[in-house]
Amino acid sequence: MWRRLPPTALFLVVWGDLQAADLPKAAVSLDPPWYRVLTNDSVTLKCQGASLPGNKSTQWWHNGTLISSNTSTYFITAASPKDSGEYKCQTSLTTLSDPVNLEVHIGWLLLQAVGQVFKEGEKITLRCHGWKNKQVYKVTYHQNGKSQKYFHRNTVFEILNATGKHSGSYFCRGLIGKNNVSSESINIMVQGQAMPFIAPIFSSWHQVAFCLGMTVLFAVDTALYFFIQSDLRSFMGDWRNRRVKWKNQTAKLEEPQSQGPWDK
Structure with missing residues (x-):
């Protein structure tokens, strides 16, 4: 008898025909975006990537050790040096993300940045950050020992078009x-021209196409199930009717005939 495969089983059948290279990578982002923080700062890491319907669990790794398998967001409420290191994540429809490095420093003042390597034309954002978010006054930003920017109160320093x-x-x-x-x-290092913003767009379309394919397969599976069920009911009904007719005909053939006066 035909049985309808549940969505999870159907996915596993399709999954078996896929290779890891066919799936997009997950991506980890920091909120706030600074990869350098001070002790007691709060940090939120977010995992971006597609998931199976009904399976939103996300796996997190810290320095190669599995630390969580619950939500797409990982919270650090009061950072300490032990929280430093590489973070990776993975969802049910992605491969393991590239690592994001978090540095937790001890001190009164920290220069924060969103990265250390930039492409020409990108924006460089720097922030002079005080411990426990204490206000910093008369802030000066220096490059190679020379003063570049002065603010009476702590203000983010932006270089809009890096060269x-x-x-x-x-x-x-x-x-x-x-x-x-x-x-x-x-x-801080600034390298050649920034590449066009193509890879993330391709990745998102890849995810959309994959999810649409799964939806079509599920719809086909459901339709096939109901078609087979209907056809099976019709077949069973015909079979029962034919069986009843056959029994009736057999009964008539076996019924004894009455004897005539010439048989006595």
């Missing part, structure tokens, strides 16, 4: 209370 001349060592200095403090330096 090779913006590569170098950066740090910031400012007042926290009466203390004049400086951050550690970080190295």
Whole structure:
């Protein structure tokens, strides 16, 4: 007898014909976007990627160790040095993401950035961050030992159109209370022209096409199930009718005939 495959089983059949290379990668993002934070800062990591209907579980890895299999968001409420390292994630319809590195520093002042390597034409964003979000006054941003920008109060420093001349060592200095403090330096590198924004678009269309394919397969499976069920009911009805007719005919053939006066 034909039986309808449940959606999960149907997916596993299709999954068996797919290779890991056919699936898009998951992606990890930071919120706020700074990969360098101070102790006691809160950090949210988000996993982006398609999931199976009814299966939204997400696996998280920290320095190669599985740490969670629940939601697409991983929270760090009060960061400590032990939270430093590489984070990866994976959903039910993606392969393992590229690593995102988180650095947790100890100190009063930290120069934060969204990355260390940029393409020409991209925006570089820097932030002079005080411990426990303390206000920083008379902030100066330095590149290769030279002052580049001054703010009376702590303000994000943006370089809108990065070029090779913006590569170098950066740090910031400012007042926290009466203390004049400086951050550690970080190295920023600006490389050739930025590539067109193609790969993420292709990846999203790849996910959409895959999900549409799964939806079509599920619809075909459902339609096939109801068709077979209907056809099977019709067949069973015909078979019962033919069986009843056959029994009636057999009974008539076996019924004894009455004897005539000549048979006596």
